[in-house]
Amino acid sequence: MAVGSFFGSFDWSAFLNALILGVSIASIWLIAALGLTIIYGTAGVINMAHGEFIMLGAYSSYMLQNYVGLPFFLCVPAAFVIVALVGLILERGLIRYLYKRPLDTLLATFGVSLVLMQGVRLIFGSDPKYLAVPPIFTSNFQLGFVNISAFRVIVLGITIALVVALWALFYRTRFGVQVRAVMQDKEMAASFGINSDRVYMLTFAIGAGLAGIAGSLFGVLNIVLPTMGTGYVVQAFLVVVVGGGTLAGSVIAGGATGELQSVFAYFTNDTFARFMLYVLIVVFLRIRPQGLFAPSAKRR
Amino acid sequence: MNIYHNVKAQWLAYAAFFAVLALVPVLVSDSFLLNQFATYGVFGLLALSISLCWGFGGILNLGQGIPFGLGAYGMAMTMQMQSQDASNPLPPFMLNNSLDHLPMFWEPFRNTTLGIVLSLIVPTLFCAIFGGLMFRARVSGPFFAIMTLAMLSAWYTLILDVQPYTNGANGITPPSPLKLGEIVVDPYSPAAYWTVLVLLLVATVTAKLMTLSRFGLVVQAVRGDAERVRFLGYNVAGYETLVYTISGFIAAVAGCCWVMLTQYVSPAQFDTTFSLSMVIWAGIGGRLSLLGAIVGAFLIQGAQSYLGDTFLNTWLLVLGGFFILVVRFLPKGLAGLVESALGKLSSRRGRDDGNGVAASRLVPQPGE
Numbered sequence: 001m002a003v004g005s006f007f008g009s010f011d012w013s014a015f016l017n018a019l020i021l022g023v024s025i026a027s028i029w030l031i032a033a034l035g036l037t038i039i040y041g042t043a044g045v046i047n048m049a050h051g052e053f054i055m056l057g058a059y060s061s062y063m064l065q066n067y068v069g070l071p072f073f074l075c076v077p078a079a080f081v082i083v084a085l086v087g088l089i090l091e092r093g094l095i096r097y098l099y100k101r102p103l104d105t106l107l108a109t110f111g112v113s114l115v116l117m118q119g120v121r122l123i124f125g126s127d128p129k130y131l132a133v134p135p136i137f138t139s140n141f142q143l144g145f146v147n148i149s150a151f152r153v154i155v156l157g158i159t160i161a162l163v164v165a166l167w168a169l170f171y172r173t174r175f176g177v178q179v180r181a182v183m184q185d186k187e188m189a190a191s192f193g194i195n196s197d198r199v200y201m202l203t204f205a206i207g208a209g210l211a212g213i214a215g216s217l218f219g220v221l222n223i224v225l226p227t228m229g230t231g232y233v234v235q236a237f238l239v240v241v242v243g244g245g246t247l248a249g250s251v252i253a254g255g256a257t258g259e260l261q262s263v264f265a266y267f268t269n270d271t272f273a274r275f276m277l278y279v280l281i282v283v284f285l286r287i288r289p290q291g292l293f294a295p296s297a298k299r300r
Numbered sequence: 301m302n303i304y305h306n307v308k309a310q311w312l313a314y315a316a317f318f319a320v321l322a323l324v325p326v327l328v329s330d331s332f333l334l335n336q337f338a339t340y341g342v343f344g345l346l347a348l349s350i351s352l353c354w355g356f357g358g359i360l361n362l363g364q365g366i367p368f369g370l371g372a373y374g375m376a377m378t379m380q381m382q383s384q385d386a387s388n389p390l391p392p393f394m395l396n397n398s399l400d401h402l403p404m405f406w407e408p409f410r411n412t413t414l415g416i417v418l419s420l421i422v423p424t425l426f427c428a429i430f431g432g433l434m435f436r437a438r439v440s441g442p443f444f445a446i447m448t449l450a451m452l453s454a455w456y457t458l459i460l461d462v463q464p465y466t467n468g469a470n471g472i473t474p475p476s477p478l479k480l481g482e483i484v485v486d487p488y489s490p491a492a493y494w495t496v497l498v499l500l501l502v503a504t505v506t507a508k509l510m511t512l513s514r515f516g517l518v519v520q521a522v523r524g525d526a527e528r529v530r531f532l533g534y535n536v537a538g539y540e541t542l543v544y545t546i547s548g549f550i551a552a553v554a555g556c557c558w559v560m561l562t563q564y565v566s567p568a569q570f571d572t573t574f575s576l577s578m579v580i581w582a583g584i585g586g587r588l589s590l591l592g593a594i595v596g597a598f599l600i601q602g603a604q605s606y607l608g609d610t611f612l613n614t615w616l617l618v619l620g621g622f623f624i625l626v627v628r629f630l631p632k633g634l635a636g637l638v639e640s641a642l643g644k645l646s647s648r649r650g651r652d653d654g655n656g657v658a659a660s661r662l663v664p665q666p667g668e
């Protein structure tokens with residue numbers, strides 16, 4: 001393509017559309033990564049089963065909607081509770097024995113992800129399921145020359161609400177102070193009477209529950225499949241790695257990656273945009289291996 | 301002294317293992333079965349490369365599918381071009397995707413030697429560059445694992461996306477077996493099995509010698525504590541890059557062999573599940589033992605082929621559950637089980653060799 005024709009074909013309204021779509025993509029990257037951020041940030045656990053937690057969230061919403069008849073907006077908090085319970089069981093039964101071996105948490109949770117994926121496939125089959133939402137949310141609306149689907153706005157709203165809620169939890173409550181104390185120095189926190197075991201357990205459960213919320217939303221954006229989680233887990237990890245494992249880092253990293261993907265996709269195509277983004281992240285880590293905002297951890 | 305740590309005994313075990321493998325073509329006359337056993341050899345190569353990188357270097361690599369897949373694609377391109385001639389210069393799938401001339405990067409694969417050399421060099425170079433970038437930035441441990449995973453899925457999407465050049469999801473199926481000069485390597489012949497076996501033998505012996513060498517000692521020290529090795533004045537990033545690249549080269553060789561045996565390659569070779577299953581083979585077999593990792597690959601792939609048919613639906617469930625148990629209770633894998641059994645045997649013999657420290661204490665504990 002010649003340079004002239006390239007600029008000639010440059011369409012500002014389409015580009016603006018891509019930017020706004022980027023915000024929506026960013027909110028999806030971020031909501032997928034939120035749970036992972038607090039699990040990694042607090043306990044240093046690399047949870048490979050995060051994608052399957054997302055999948056479980058989608059399936060629990062599907063189950064509640066089709067067998068109990070719960071309206072969709074009650075399914076979302078219900079998915080939080082169900083997946084948080086699964087996370088709690090997993091933490092008590094397996095993860096707590098592996099806190100000193102971060103690479104092994106990665107491997108063990110990969111085993112868990114295999115079991116969960118195949119278990120769900122055995123129960124629900126591998127045919128796609130669909131989550132129904134009230135019809136107003138499936139429509140698109142027009143804002144000037146920008147066209148967006150209403151549900152993507154809902155996802156963005158929920159993501160912002162969750163980030164604010166997490167910020168409040170970590171920086172405005174007693175529990176948050178305990179979590180941050182354990183993050184900085186586990187032994188010192190323990191000597192001040194903080195039960196670090198309980199802190200780890202609760203943050204793991206909350207992280208899992210957040211994946212459940214993400215799953216019940218992704219179930220509407222996409223179809224519900226036993227393998228749906230695998231696509232999100234790499235994305236979510238990249239956000240956490242680029243962000244450095246802190247909440248603020250994940251918000252910025254999620255925003256930047258989502259926006260960049262949308263802009264690259266505007267110039268090339270979706271797949272190539274993803275490839276470019278991943279290469280860019282490798283280069284970024286070369287320059288800043290600790291991520292955007294690394295927590296001030298104790299030096300060993 | 302536990303006989304498991306005796307280097308002479310280890311070499312004997314290797315010799316016995318390969319002697320048994322060499323007997324296979326004598327005993328098995330079914331050519332289909334022989335081909336299957338040869339593909340197990342390829343999986344053995346992969347498990348070996350993982351054991352070298354992860355077990356000895358402490359570098360968990362979830363993207364071993366990249367060098368494997370790149371090698372496999374290179375070999376498939378070479379074999380595909382062998383069946384093209386002047387009157388018919390384009391592979392059929394390119395015609396279907398309405399290409400009118402051979403893409404630039406396919407050109408070198410017209411020449412078989414150049415093609416094979418490229419399918420080995422390109423993945424190795426990739427590992428050297430990617431590893432160099434990451435290790436010099438001191439990205440290590442879980443972060444490196446995640447970056448390899450991200451790179452793997454980037455390659456997967458890329459290969460899938462450039463349909464006219466790689467035939468997308470369908471992959472490349474070279475119509476005829478590999479020709480080396482005048483010799484045709486029939487994938488169902490004992491010759492193909494021998495090729496893979498010899499490569500596995502050479503790779504294993506080289507890897508074993510490497511772990512026993514000075515280089516291997518430093519690499520294992522890096523696994524133990526990279527910071528201390530750095531303070532001793534060693535170039536940690538250099539050692540890490542080198543061991544990662546060597547492991548990538550072995551995987552590229554495995555990729556070439558795999559296409560030679562199956563005459564097929566597709567983006568599934570870049571699938572995360574495949575790369576992670578390599579880690580499972582090495583993990584279950586015992587990542588600290590090269591032989592253990594190879595046996596692990598044989599056991600799990602064998603079980604998948606034979607039990608997989610009966611427990612089709614529950615196989616992944618069983619594999620996942622078993623893997624969780626191994627990580628939780630047996631971090632050294634099945635080889636660790638052999639180690640402690642032999643340790644008990646030697647201590648029961650009651651010959652106290654004077655040093656009070658148990659042998660198992662001296663070996664580095666995994667999972668740090």
